[in-house]
Amino acid sequence: MAIARLHGGPLDGQTLPLDDETSDRLILPYSETQVVYERAGAAENTGEGDGPTSSEFHFVEAEDDIAPSADERDDRVTGDD
Numbered sequence: 001m002a003i004a005r006l007h008g009g010p011l012d013g014q015t016l017p018l019d020d021e022t023s024d025r026l027i028l029p030y031s032e033t034q035v036v037y038e039r040a041g042a043a044e045n046t047g048e049g050d051g052p053t054s055s056e057f058h059f060v061e062a063e064d065d066i067a068p069s070a071d072e073r074d075d076r077v078t079g080d081d
Helices: 070-077
Strands: 002-007 015-018 025-030 033-039 053-062
Touching: 015 053
Parallel strands: 002 053
Antiparallel strands: 002 015, 025 033, 033 053
């Protein structure tokens, strides 16, 4: 099993199982949108007996705005819908 180590963006610091070790791009669900991470560098720990193969992926973009708008923040504070 391979592991993706995520850097930057809303999933910074997370590790995920990587089904396709050759994939250079991850598109992951996040809240009501999707975020995109791309591979950075070569895979590590690719030999036998040195732990799971891991690759670093860096945040590229989110398909939609992932920060709540000012109206949404105000509604959370006041409790209004």
